[in-house]
Amino acid sequence: MNGGIRICRFFGFEVRLDYSWFVVFLLVLWTFAQSVFPGRTPGLSVGTYFTMALVGASLFFASVLLHELAHSAMARARGIQVEGITLFIFGGMARIRSEATNPKDEFLITVVGPLSSALIGGILLVVARVGDSLGLHRAFVDVAEYLAILNFILAVFNLIPGFPLDGGRLLRSLVWHITKDVRKATRLAAYTGQGFGYLMIGFGVLSLFRGFLVSGIWLIFIGWFLSQAAAFSYRQLIMRRILQGVQVQEAMTRNPETVAADVTLRDLVDNYFLVRRYSVFPVLDSDGRPLGLITLRQVKEIDRDKWPTTQVSSVMTQICEAVTVRPEDSLAQVLTKLEKAGVGRALVVQDGRLEGLISNADVAAWLDRYQQLH
Numbered sequence: 001m002n003g004g005i006r007i008c009r010f011f012g013f014e015v016r017l018d019y020s021w022f023v024v025f026l027l028v029l030w031t032f033a034q035s036v037f038p039g040r041t042p043g044l045s046v047g048t049y050f051t052m053a054l055v056g057a058s059l060f061f062a063s064v065l066l067h068e069l070a071h072s073a074m075a076r077a078r079g080i081q082v083e084g085i086t087l088f089i090f091g092g093m094a095r096i097r098s099e100a101t102n103p104k105d106e107f108l109i110t111v112v113g114p115l116s117s118a119l120i121g122g123i124l125l126v127v128a129r130v131g132d133s134l135g136l137h138r139a140f141v142d143v144a145e146y147l148a149i150l151n152f153i154l155a156v157f158n159l160i161p162g163f164p165l166d167g168g169r170l171l172r173s174l175v176w177h178i179t180k181d182v183r184k185a186t187r188l189a190a191y192t193g194q195g196f197g198y199l200m201i202g203f204g205v206l207s208l209f210r211g212f213l214v215s216g217i218w219l220i221f222i223g224w225f226l227s228q229a230a231a232f233s234y235r236q237l238i239m240r241r242i243l244q245g246v247q248v249q250e251a252m253t254r255n256p257e258t259v260a261a262d263v264t265l266r267d268l269v270d271n272y273f274l275v276r277r278y279s280v281f282p283v284l285d286s287d288g289r290p291l292g293l294i295t296l297r298q299v300k301e302i303d304r305d306k307w308p309t310t311q312v313s314s315v316m317t318q319i320c321e322a323v324t325v326r327p328e329d330s331l332a333q334v335l336t337k338l339e340k341a342g343v344g345r346a347l348v349v350q351d352g353r354l355e356g357l358i359s360n361a362d363v364a365a366w367l368d369r370y371q372q373l374h
Contacts, residue, residue: 013072014084015065021087028057035214041142048139056143061087063120063151067158068093070116071109078105083340099237103185106173113166114155121151162193162226164233183241190234197227240332242370243363248334249327251366252348252356258282261291261313265299268312273299282347282354283316290347290354292316324349327356331363 005017032053038044041052065087072082075096082096100106128144159167168189175185200223207216259268259281272281279296294316302310323337323346334346338360345359 016086018086018088029053032056052139052143067113067117070112074109074112103173103177110166110169114158117151117155121148124148160196162196163189163230168193186237190230193230194227197223243331246331248329248358251362252358254356256357258284263312265307265310292318293322
């Protein structure tokens with residue numbers, strides 16, 4: 001999940017907002033302004049409730065960010081690379097390049113999340129009590145007090161033993177430690193997560209029938225997400241595990257068609273793009289060494305009247321900027337590199353020679369064949 005809007009770097013971690021985050025922020029803002037704070041602190045003005053809601057929603061997501069920062073900091077301390085943190089429609093997630101390789105790391109990386117939420121809740125509760133004793137405005141006290149409660153709820157909710165919640169990951173680490181089988185541990189945690197998700201949906205529907213509209217919608221919304229995320233997380237783990245054992249040379253396109261660096265864009269369009277089914281070609285020098293990639297999109301960005309005089313070498317993506325992999329690299333490594341670079345294909349290079357091309361489509365095709373045979 002590298003999409004969204006980059007907002008800052010925090011302690012060396014890139015923080016992004018997924019576009020879906022704005023949906024839930026507005027929903028939380030509306031819930032706070034229309035229901036929560038008017039119910040907790042009656043008699044205030046509409047403007048005051050909106051201000052309380054805006055401050056409360058902002059601090060709530062700041063708490064979620066701190067929760068994810070705790071996970072990320074511990075992952076880094078355990079030697080696992082973390083690219084950053086993305087806040088999305090149901091909270092946040094740390095973008096970790098690889099999973100924990102042992103149950104101890106899994107446990108330590110996971111447990112700091114709920115502990116941090118509980119600590120934040122304790123601090124906010126102290127702030128609320130101090131503010132009350134100092135006679136500060138009730139709005140200030142109520143926002144701090146309610147956010148303390150939310151953080152305690154967040155800590156407890158995350159301890160539900162269902163994947164991909166923190167409690168599910170803790171359950172996975174325990175079963176992993178006992179069975180020595182991460183696949184079996186993940187399957188159990190994922191099934192538990194799906195079960196809790198369906199249970200929440202049931203409670204949500206029941207709440208709607210009893211007249212609790214807001215809480216019912218939230219329960220259904222979160223339950224649906226939890227059940228879907230649990231199933232997806234298990235499939236993703238299985239896919240990654242499979243791809244880690246498959247080398248690039250087993251799925252790549254061998255001996256791809258190439259073009260010379262001195263070919264003009266006019267010739268490239270007439271003799272390659274219009275008569276072949278490919279939208280990208282590796283570019284080689286006169287000795288057959290790869291220089292880069294030229295894509296149809298790059299050609300389209302050049303004025304047509306310049307095509308006859310513009311050479312491929314002046315438009316292509318240079319080899320130093322292109323994604324390159326080795327034939328013996330795993331397909332899991334390829335996907336990680338392509339995702340990080342935001343591109344769809346990589347050059348397969350060995351000892352300075354072009355061995356092939358590997359793309360997301362090649363990986364998907366290999367997986368499709370694998371599934372048909374299993």
